[in-house]
Amino acid sequence: MGKTKQTIVIVGYGGMGSYHAKLIKDNEYLEVTGTYDILEDRRKVSSEDGYPAYDSYEQVLQDAAVDVILIATPNDVHKELALQAFTAGKHVICEKPVTLSVSDFKEMVSAADAARRVLMVHQNRRWDEDFLTIKQMYNEKTIGDLFRIESRVHGANGIPGDWRHLEQYGGGMLLDWGVHLLDQILFMVDSKIVSLSSRLSFILGDEVDDGFESVLQFENGVSALIEVGTTNFITLPRWYVKGTEGTGIIEDWSLNGRVVTRNQDAVIVEPKPIQAGVGLTKTMAPPSEEATITGALPEPYRQSSSFFDNFAAVIRGEAEPIVKNEEVLRVLNLIEAVFESARTGDTLKDFDIYPA
Template identity: 35%
Template sequence: MEDIRIGVIGHGFMGHEHEKMLLDFPGITLVGFSDIDPTQLEDVAPGLKRYKSNEELINDPDVNVVMVVCNNTAHHDLVIQAAQAGKDVICEKPVAMSVQELDEMVEACEKAGVKFTVHHQRRLDPDFRTAKAVYDSGTLGDIYTIKSSIYGFNGNMHDWHVYIKEGGGMLYDWGVHLLDQVLWMMPGAKIKSVFADIRNVINFEVDDYFKVLMRFDNNITAEVELGTYYLTDKMHDKWFERHWFLGGNKGSAYVDGFGPEGKIVRTSQLLQNAGHGRTMTSAGPTRSFGPPPEGRIITEPLPEVNTTHRQYFENYVRAWHGEEDFLVKIPETRRVLRLMDAVRESGRTGKSIDFE
């Protein structure tokens, strides 16, 4: 059986991550790297090829899959070149800068009859999979709100991420992951409308904060919020905060950090059946915000999930051999790009945008 022989374009941060993952991966041979900056190839692992150009890598008969892992704005041309050379393609996220770019890439791949997928390995993040397992279990009853957030301290982004012309900004960086996760959590649910607030809190050129509200036809409103300059003293993982919150009519789930930690909080008796007196609090008399009756609140552990980023490439190997579908399908990535257009339009106009 033919094996998968991958050449990777781009040996920056993510190129190094792929190198670590694929150096010794069942069913995959990592052939080598190209990079527009030859100094980036100096520490390529011994035994791997260091190509003089992207063209040399793309046209190498030893390579049958090209992985595009360089700056966002270079994805379009390189995916098309690889497809035209008859190579299957894996592209880093964001797959393209626009829906039009993606459509051109898809056309080239279809014309050449090559396989095309995108590296959305954050569909395998433990925090996301835990939140999805809670969602899928139905244990929270009718879910009405889902929040996904990530906050960091420093505000500044590195290298090309601060330039619009290089495809920088947080919406293209983390935004595609966070939106993709929410859409993938609820297959079949359509987004009725989108509202977004996109800001430059301390960066002049590219977005460093966004809040996106999506109203789904399954009665759920999902909120995705990211802040790179979000001053807080409640950090997980030392430097940043990552949270999921799911609220339903039978309970809530708190999923915190990438680990993750957290709990499910439920009530032993639904509110409509609970006799509930008025309580005097420091804020005045209240029913809603007083303490719950003794024993009413139950906490449960979060479900265990078995998920790692290796599974992305394990799926790739099986899917490449036709044994199952690719985890990431191109129409899903196209939907995220369309959603990002609506997010930008809402951010620009301050209005809610009808979608789907």
């Protein structure tokens, strides 16, 4: 019987590399046939997990039976590993951030094109249900037109691991969670960014950021606050969104949350003043019970295809990639602008993440 599955070798069998092996295990079209890691103990773990480890990257490249290389190493070596893979005629799945600069990414795309191989970046958080719920609310106007989107991830464990603390490896939280949250907002809001203001935080004294905040103003009127924190012992909700007809909140990844909308049928009554601190306020008094309707979050969109099924269809020439390289380029352009805004303290106005 002829070969039915495309073969994948995972390069970098650490936290994410070994998780990929689990994700691909039951895939109909793809099969992990081996791994390579620079560390012997990780190669040993891989063999114990049932994935034979190659002794060198050269061996992987020279093995004609390997169709795809999945790069799950620290960020600084993604580019070199991918360029070598394309020269050897392999397709590449690359972890995020695909690489550390726009110019490096352009080199990778050119090499993929020249070799006529696929390069697809694992922006897996496009499949997160919390994100898909907000995207649904944005598109379907569940609470009217969203004009404010706050997307946060908060932890209290500092920067994890070893290489994530160091600049030379592409460490820091902007290049970690930041890549996901910026990818999500650009995937959802299809409009030009007209201004950007960003701050990185260095609370823990590392040479790289342990978190950041960015405020993006889009041409279509949406403003977005993107925030990553690793020193938050009390966390704020994952999403807080305001629309012209109501407000929505998603507390966590379990999709605890609600939407509160204006009750169109309610007779508008002047709110009664409440005691607030040592003063009185009508402005900040909660709306009367009849004035609002509290409801459940909408059912999130389902993506028609998983990342790996889509990738497999792309290399068969049967589908467009869900994660497109021009979208990845926009995110990298935006990340460079975030670094620039944080470095200078300026609000950037004249920049373009959609260059020709």
